[in-house]
Amino acid sequence: MATYEYRCSDGSLFEETHPMGKAPDAVPCPSCGAPSRRLISAPHFSKAGSQAFRLIDATKRSAAEPDVVTSRLPGTPRRLQPYSSNPLHRKLPRP
Known part of the structure; x- marks a missing residue:
């Protein structure tokens, strides 16, 4: 059974299911x-959604709305500052 989209003369849209190729005009x-005419619209191939489509959608979404990272990657060393901003540390001997 295929889903077909129809539009009423007042502009409302609704869908009906009919056997493929047997949908009335x-x-x-x-x-x-009131009589409503059938519309030509894009087919909905993946309404149920699979893991592959969820991954593709998440990848597209992350390009525009990236997740906020609040921690560093495990195993990466912590970066130390090469200098201190404390003025008392300037008096210490340097190696």
Whole structure:
């Protein structure tokens, strides 16, 4: 069964399922009963969603909205400052 999209003359959209290739060109609108014409629209191949599609969506989303990282990677050394901002440390001997 395929899902077909219809538009009523008042502009409301609704969907109906019919066997592939047997959908009528016009059906009565469920709200007002006026004849509604079938629309040509893009098919919905992956409405259920699989792991691969979730991964692709997450990758696209992370390009525009990256996750905030609050910690460093495990195993990376902590970077030490090469100097101190304390003025008393300037008096200490340097190696």
